[in-house]
Amino acid sequence: MACMKLGSKTDAFQRKGQAWFCTSGLPSDIVVEVGEMSFHLHKFPLLSRSGVMERLIAEAPEGENGCIIKLPDVPGGDKTFELVAKFCYGVKLELTAANVVYLRCAAEHLEMSEEYGEGNLISATEMFLNQVVLRSWKDSLKALQSCDDVSTYAEQLQITKRCIDSLAAKACTDPNLFGWPIMEHGGPMQSPGGSVLWNGISTGARPKNSSSDWWYEDASTLSLPIYKKLVSAMESRGIKEEIIAGSLTYYAKKYLPGVNRRQSTNESSSRLGSMSLGSSLSEDEQKVLLEEIDSLLPMQKGLVPTKFLFGLLRTAMILRASPSRISNLEKRIGMQLDQATLEDLLMPNFSHSMETLYNVDCVQRILDHFLATEQVAGGDSPCSIDDAQLMGSPSLTPITTVAKLIDGYLAEVAPDVNLKLPKFQSLAAAVPEYARALDDGLYRAIDIYLKSHPWLAESEREQLCRLMDCQKLSLEACTHAAQNERLPLRIVVQVLFFEQLQLRTSIAGCFLVSENLEGSRQLRSGMVGAAAAANEGGWATAVRENQVLKVGMDNMRLRVSELEKECSNMRQEIEKLGQGKGSSVWGNVSKKFGFKLKSQMCSAQEGSVSNQNSTNNNVKAIKAGNAKEKRGKHHKNVSIDE
Numbered sequence: 001m002a003c004m005k006l007g008s009k010t011d012a013f014q015r016k017g018q019a020w021f022c023t024s025g026l027p028s029d030i031v032v033e034v035g036e037m038s039f040h041l042h043k044f045p046l047l048s049r050s051g052v053m054e055r056l057i058a059e060a061p062e063g064e065n066g067c068i069i070k071l072p073d074v075p076g077g078d079k080t081f082e083l084v085a086k087f088c089y090g091v092k093l094e095l096t097a098a099n100v101v102y103l104r105c106a107a108e109h110l111e112m113s114e115e116y117g118e119g120n121l122i123s124a125t126e127m128f129l130n131q132v133v134l135r136s137w138k139d140s141l142k143a144l145q146s147c148d149d150v151s152t153y154a155e156q157l158q159i160t161k162r163c164i165d166s167l168a169a170k171a172c173t174d175p176n177l178f179g180w181p182i183m184e185h186g187g188p189m190q191s192p193g194g195s196v197l198w199n200g201i202s203t204g205a206r207p208k209n210s211s212s213d214w215w216y217e218d219a220s221t222l223s224l225p226i227y228k229k230l231v232s233a234m235e236s237r238g239i240k241e242e243i244i245a246g247s248l249t250y251y252a253k254k255y256l257p258g259v260n261r262r263q264s265t266n267e268s269s270s271r272l273g274s275m276s277l278g279s280s281l282s283e284d285e286q287k288v289l290l291e292e293i294d295s296l297l298p299m300q301k302g303l304v305p306t307k308f309l310f311g312l313l314r315t316a317m318i319l320r321a322s323p324s325r326i327s328n329l330e331k332r333i334g335m336q337l338d339q340a341t342l343e344d345l346l347m348p349n350f351s352h353s354m355e356t357l358y359n360v361d362c363v364q365r366i367l368d369h370f371l372a373t374e375q376v377a378g379g380d381s382p383c384s385i386d387d388a389q390l391m392g393s394p395s396l397t398p399i400t401t402v403a404k405l406i407d408g409y410l411a412e413v414a415p416d417v418n419l420k421l422p423k424f425q426s427l428a429a430a431v432p433e434y435a436r437a438l439d440d441g442l443y444r445a446i447d448i449y450l451k452s453h454p455w456l457a458e459s460e461r462e463q464l465c466r467l468m469d470c471q472k473l474s475l476e477a478c479t480h481a482a483q484n485e486r487l488p489l490r491i492v493v494q495v496l497f498f499e500q501l502q503l504r505t506s507i508a509g510c511f512l513v514s515e516n517l518e519g520s521r522q523l524r525s526g527m528v529g530a531a532a533a534a535n536e537g538g539w540a541t542a543v544r545e546n547q548v549l550k551v552g553m554d555n556m557r558l559r560v561s562e563l564e565k566e567c568s569n570m571r572q573e574i575e576k577l578g579q580g581k582g583s584s585v586w587g588n589v590s591k592k593f594g595f596k597l598k599s600q601m602c603s604a605q606e607g608s609v610s611n612q613n614s615t616n617n618n619v620k621a622i623k624a625g626n627a628k629e630k631r632g633k634h635h636k637n638v639s640i641d642e
Helices: 043-047 051-059 077-089 100-109 121-131 137-148 151-156 159-172 224-236 241-255 283-296 306-318 323-335 360-378 387-392 394-413 421-430 440-452 458-465 475-482 489-578 582-606 612-630
Strands: 003-006 013-016 019-022 030-034 037-041 066-070 093-096
Touching: 003 121, 013 077, 019 077, 030 043, 030 077, 037 043, 037 077, 043 051, 043 077, 051 066, 077 093, 077 100, 093 100, 093 121, 100 121, 100 137, 100 151, 100 159, 137 151, 137 159, 137 224, 151 159, 159 224, 224 241, 224 283, 241 283, 241 306, 283 306, 283 323, 306 323, 323 360, 360 394, 360 421, 394 421, 394 440, 421 440, 421 458, 440 458, 440 475, 458 489, 475 489
Parallel strands: 019 037, 030 066
Antiparallel strands: 003 093, 013 019, 030 037
């Protein structure tokens, strides 16, 4: 922290209890009472520097103990007046960012201008503020923090405004632009003492991260009124809304324990207005802070995390914030409900009635805000669009995500026996039908509700089950529903019907897909062959034709070999039957019957030959047939079996 030394004399003040004494050797002739502290001083050093002291000394009556003057309204109290007295006596003192605001306000209050001495306290403190403090981020922040105790004088003298403008200008400047001295700790521009070097000169500023959130922690040390002014100054300078939202989020998490569940209440030290440092915030103070944060947050989707907004909403309900603030937070969440998780939605019911374990009404309102936002953004319900196109549309991704989220939430709250049927139905029916690709999640929630509410009448069960579309149940869900005794009989019949319909459709689809695949495969092979022939040219075609001919000749050669083998076997059989006359018999038979004898010979061979007589009869029949053929007589019904 930068400082400026004033005065040259050694310290001549000594404190005894609640009194200060000047040990210059001369007896004091004036007593100045500031609060509970008494200062035993001399008139001349005071009236020569202060117009107020000059008038008060002239007007004060002389008493036995000298002149007594009371100064109850000195900015900064007795500690600041001690430094003022030292300045009047020319004693050495240091101006710092921590005390310059107090001294500047006290100098203004006591009228310590140039009329009462050259280089008076007003001009000295003004020079230090303008030339040193406002040029440094750290010193400006320190000076701004001290403005809380003397807010009236600081506002009048525009010290607060000047410090805020200095901080806003530095926060809105790119840290990497023009070599602004805000960089990673331990960088090459860091001095041995740890401060940042600016053109080789130590500025006293500590190095920080160069990301856009480097100032969040420092800004969170400011009181709420001054922090609000800083945010307004940054917005007027055109800083991005997401950066402002990030700072507000950081500030709220630091002072509102309910927003961040992992944060202990001891970490929320009080720096809000007149609240004492180090103490936890009261409920009223937290409520004020929450409402201010809500009013400062930009109303835009995605600027702050949804989990943080749910934390604000929970805290607002616990603190009994105004209904308008709670409604506003619900609208913020509704704008980005698709970014929420199931854990976020499971908010306990903080009402005195305690109808349900979870706040279902709040989730219903949030869902209504989301659907209203989606309708405004996307127009009317896309009922006329084909289902396949509908589910694949990128614009439907948020609504389908929310549908799954609500189905999961319904399954979580369904076991609550205090959850009334109309409330469950209202939340389930609020999700549009086109948002659910399958109704499996809704069926699961309904089944859990029926299991937890066995006293429901049959008509109520049917009314509840009408929320789901049996045609949009998967095969697994249909199988489960068909065996579910908790479902009404009419619903089970519908499920069975659509299950059979689904099976038929699936089987038909399989056949259709198979035929399409076979046709596409043949078409693809033909197209590939044609394309290859066109690309490879005549030479490739000739080579392919030769390969085809070669394969055909190989097949023909194999077939001829098989035929030759069959003929050889038949010849052997005929020769056995002919008993030495096989040659002539074979020639005659081959001319008349050809290869038809093959099957008959095989059957004759497979049959059992009982004796030689049957064989001879067969041979005689063959000879008789040959003789008749030579004579020109034709007999059509001749067989070997005769």
